[in-house]
Amino acid sequence: MKILGAMQNPDGSWRVEVVQRGAKVGYRLLRDGELEHEYMAIGTVEHILRHAGVDMAELELTEPWQPLAGPGAA
Known part of the structure; x- marks a missing residue:
């Protein structure tokens, strides 16, 4: 599997x-x-995001290999 892009x-x-x-x-x-x-x-x-209260317009591009920021960060 290859990650082509990411946003968060x-x-x-x-x-x-x-x-x-x-x-x-x-x-x-x-x-x-x-x-x-x-x-x-x-x-x-x-x-799914709308149901969770997340606005797609607020997502920001991030590098595919960059670890998550926030509570789930490794």
């Missing part, structure tokens, strides 16, 4: 990664450093 909310508690495995590209969602869901469509990501 300002406190780093939610992170969205664009991932590729073979020809398949999708999104995976991490909360406090723990994998929540993998290989979702962007609409599903938006729905």
Whole structure:
């Protein structure tokens, strides 16, 4: 699996990664450093984040290899 890009909310508690495995590209969602869901469509990501009170407009681009900031940081 290859991480093509990543974004997270300002406190780093939610992170969205664009991932590729073979020809398949999708999104995976991490909360406090723990994998929540993998290989979702962007609409599903938006729905989950909205339900959690996270505005997609607040997500900031981050380096794919950068560890999470915040409570889930290693």
